[in-house]
Amino acid sequence: MRIGNNSQGIWQLLSRMNGGKANTNMPFAGAKRSSAGGRNTLEDLLTGHYKNSHGVEGMVITKGSNRKRIMPVSNEMKQFVYNDVKDAFYKYNGMSGDNEAEQKRYSAAINNYLKTIKKEDRSATSWTLGQMKVNFANKVASAVKEKVPGWTNGKPIPSDVLDEIFADESITSMVSGKSGTAKGLDIQI
Structure with a gap:
């Protein structure tokens, strides 16, 4: 396997994902925010709108997240x-x-x-x-x-x-x- 050939294939794939445009400075320019499941899109990652695997936003459980508190439940x-x-x-x-x-x-x-x-x-x-x-x-x-x-x-x-x-x-x-x-x-x- 030659690395040069794989690199060429990757650039072709990225070009196709970018709508066939040769400009790869803005990869996935046509990508829209996905509402499918818990997939985080590039836009989600850039804006900080992270979702869990079920597509629920705001499920931060990092240290200091203040999540261990009792909330009213229906x-x-x-x-x-x-x-x-x-x-x-x-x-x-x-x-x-x-x-x-x-x-x-x-x-x-x-x-x-x-x-x-x-x-x-x-x-x-x-x-x-x-x-x-x-x-x-x-x-x-x-x-x-x-x-x-x-x-x-x-x-x-x-x-x-x-x-x-x-x-x-x-x-x-x-x-x-x-x-x-x-x-x-x-x-x-």
Whole structure:
């Protein structure tokens, strides 16, 4: 393989991507901002409008980003996260499961919700939803361990035990906002 020949091929490719123009001082001059998925275009990179892999802008998680703060979340999203945890206990005994379609559906719903939030609050809202999910799961796991001594995540749970736990007001109040002073969100930071 000769480097000179490869270089020529690259310049031809760049020329074609530039609309056949020979001027390569402004490569991709005709490129428009892509709305497809989480692809960052050259314009995105130059203007600082970075998107995550789901196309959500404002998901900065760098050091000092102030993302670890509790944000208000809609009741629908609280219920959505709660239902996901509930499904995980019924289907996978408290584990996350291996159904890729379910995981994609969950991620898509979260990311679609985040797109409705102000850009500067998206990362913190995502963190809040993650903390809610962990909090719900921990509360349910603790309740299962009280009722089924020796139970660990992944071991079978009798459905009547789960029915009783998910009917308990201490669990349901976490979603309805009637628990304690944190408006239903009992998160430990």
